[in-house]
Amino acid sequence: MERNSVIMPQRFILYKLMFRQMKAHQVIHLVFVPEDKKNELAPSLAGQFVMIHVLDETGVEVRAKPYSLYNHNADGAIAIGFKIEGEFTQRLSALRPGDRIGVSGPFGIFTLEKIHHAALIMLAGGIGIVPLLSMIQSAALNHLQNPITLFYCNHVARDIAYYDELELLKTQHAQIAMHFLVSAPSRAPQKDVSQGRISWEFMKERVPLKEDALYYICGSERFMEHTLGFLLKNGVSKKSIKKEVFT
Template identity: 30%
Template sequence: MGDKHIVRFEPVGIEIEADEDQTILRAAAEQGVQLMHGCKEGQCAACKSFVLEGEDIEYDSYSTFALPDYEREEGSTLLCRAHAYEDLTIELLNYDEEIIRSGLPLTKGTVEVVSNEAVTHDMRHLVVKMVEPSEIKFFPGQYMDFTIPGTGESRSFSMANTPNRDGLLEFVIKIYPDGLFSQFLAERVSVGDRIEVEAPFGTCTLRESRSSDLIFVGGGAGMSPLLSLLRSLAEREVERKVTFYYGARTAADLCFEKEITELGEQLKSGFSYIPALSDAADDAEWTGRTGLITEVVEADLSDLKGADAYVCGPPPMVDAAIASLTKLGVKEEHIFYDKFTTTGESEGEDGS
């Protein structure tokens, strides 16, 4: 362990103690301070902030697309890659005080695989059960890190279920030909296997203080956190109108449609599910919407002022959806998203 330093976050006035061996984001999470973040790998810029006081900061590797050199020179920082080597004052540029103050401390544990089944040709429905501890607390929309045995590497996946006392956790995971966890899941994971995990991470969670209409936009494995949010809304009979757009390449890439319809029937304030296919040319039986999901959103909707939006999927889709939603009137601070960055093959806007 290295020396410890105080990091103060403005304008919320919260202080944490950060060890030099930890990133600032990690130190905050361990102390139950839930800062905005996404990939935790310096790729998505969700945790970008500004250094008000202090200069001695060391960085793990990151993408200069997320933090260009000129921005770093001007004082910008990525909290997921930054290590404090002196006391710092950080201005949070992207924050939600409700989420910051309701954060849950990180918990490490072990899970046992209950099932590992294909739901499409390249997505798996993984179900695990907590072994130790018996439960990890999380909010719907958050994610968990899995450590790949024998590698020391970890990968992040969003829970698809809601918090429960039986210790079961569900995930919808995309399989990539060159993905380290993908190949582990596709070729080596069996029922009864145990995997080390840590959670909760992520801020794509329901803002309970708001009652506005909800727009969900998803693609690929972005189904997982959106399904968790939808299940939570239905279970708790939350009275908010929900419109769920989901983009896929072909009809064979759609999943959980029956359950989504059933969940929607439990939402008394109204629910619509609109799947769209980006490649429906060879599917004579498909009578639904076609095109990129962001194109469908823009064709359907004209005024989303006052709405909250949740966007989950591959980075190109998330970026396009944010642009579309802001053009339609959703305030940027009311768009909550998870970019499913990957170390395997890159995904397009339709999740393929």
């Protein structure tokens, strides 16, 4: 998902598309590998983002936008996930295996704090799940013992991206809990999906909201305004909140 207020870098590394898969309605997952294995991105931290540079037929940059990394493997492969909406994402979604793009980065400070035993409470809106899922995967891989609770909010159930990956993490790691919410009423609600908007009361009924908890929030400006509003209203300190606004 693209972000705002980011300066476009002037240099990039060539990558080519290796794999593509739909992860929800209008949400696509793309995996790229470096064209030259001797020239790849520097290591990244979970939650960081890269600039994706779309190229023309001659390899000249047409446009660039930032996207969160879903993951960045040791072999140099990177993956991103985004919702198809707008000209740039339509162009990215039209890429086929072997097509080239430019990539620069990684960038960003929206990363996991290494604070032992503090509860991590994550609130994701829509495709804002990508950097948070990256953090949860990293925490599981590195055997982080902090309890993690994710509240993932969407309009309807078909918008829930990476559902299988999230469910697998939940079942394999006892310290990870997840709650799915949709704001639109459904005639056939899913068993594990609640209906309504995220609120302090909803969260408090499902997880202890301790004073030393850390909150990670990622979503649209409207989602951020809503969640930040009730967190601050209920006494959560600004220094306990890490956030990333998606546009």
